[in-house]
Amino acid sequence: MSEINRVYYNKLVRDNIPAKIEAKHEQCEVRNITDVQELQQELFKKVQEEAASLSMSRTKEEFLEEYSDLMVVLETLIKQLEIPREDLIAARKDNLLKKGGYKHGYYLHWSADVNYRSNESVQGIPL
Numbered sequence: 001m002s003e004i005n006r007v008y009y010n011k012l013v014r015d016n017i018p019a020k021i022e023a024k025h026e027q028c029e030v031r032n033i034t035d036v037q038e039l040q041q042e043l044f045k046k047v048q049e050e051a052a053s054l055s056m057s058r059t060k061e062e063f064l065e066e067y068s069d070l071m072v073v074l075e076t077l078i079k080q081l082e083i084p085r086e087d088l089i090a091a092r093k094d095n096l097l098k099k100g101g102y103k104h105g106y107y108l109h110w111s112a113d114v115n116y117r118s119n120e121s122v123q124g125i126p127l
Contacts, residue, residue, distance in 0.1 A: 011049075012042035014072075040080060046073045 004027060012033070021028045033039045050073055054066035078088065 012039075012046050036080070040077070043073055043077045043080070047077070 013030075018028055018030050033042060047070070050066065050070040054063070054070050057063040057066045
């Protein structure tokens with residue numbers, strides 16, 4: 001028996017992926033995630049993966065593809081977390097009121113406000 005070449009992914013994949021692999025007469029091993037918390041953890045990892053891919057898109061077509069991938073993951077999380085549509089709309093409105101949008105395209109070079117918190121790490125050396 002010959003050895004099978006394997007690429008290990010160890011990640012959540014879309015429902016059609018195993019069938020696509022098998023349609024190419026290739027083998028794969030999958031398991032169903034039955035634990036709700038494990039599934040949530042894997043979905044949050046997937047958000048990071050898909051958001052990174054979206055940030056690398058450079059054409060309209062790439063953007064639409066990666067945006068769609070991210071939205072499918074987010075919609076799955078929304079359903080699993082049982083978040084009503086009204087809550088999503090209210091959270092988005094509150095967020096825009098509190099933080100604003102990106103209409104002006106402000107690029108923050110620095111700030112003397114040491115209490116300002118960003119989701120990103122500090123870029124550069126504190127003055």
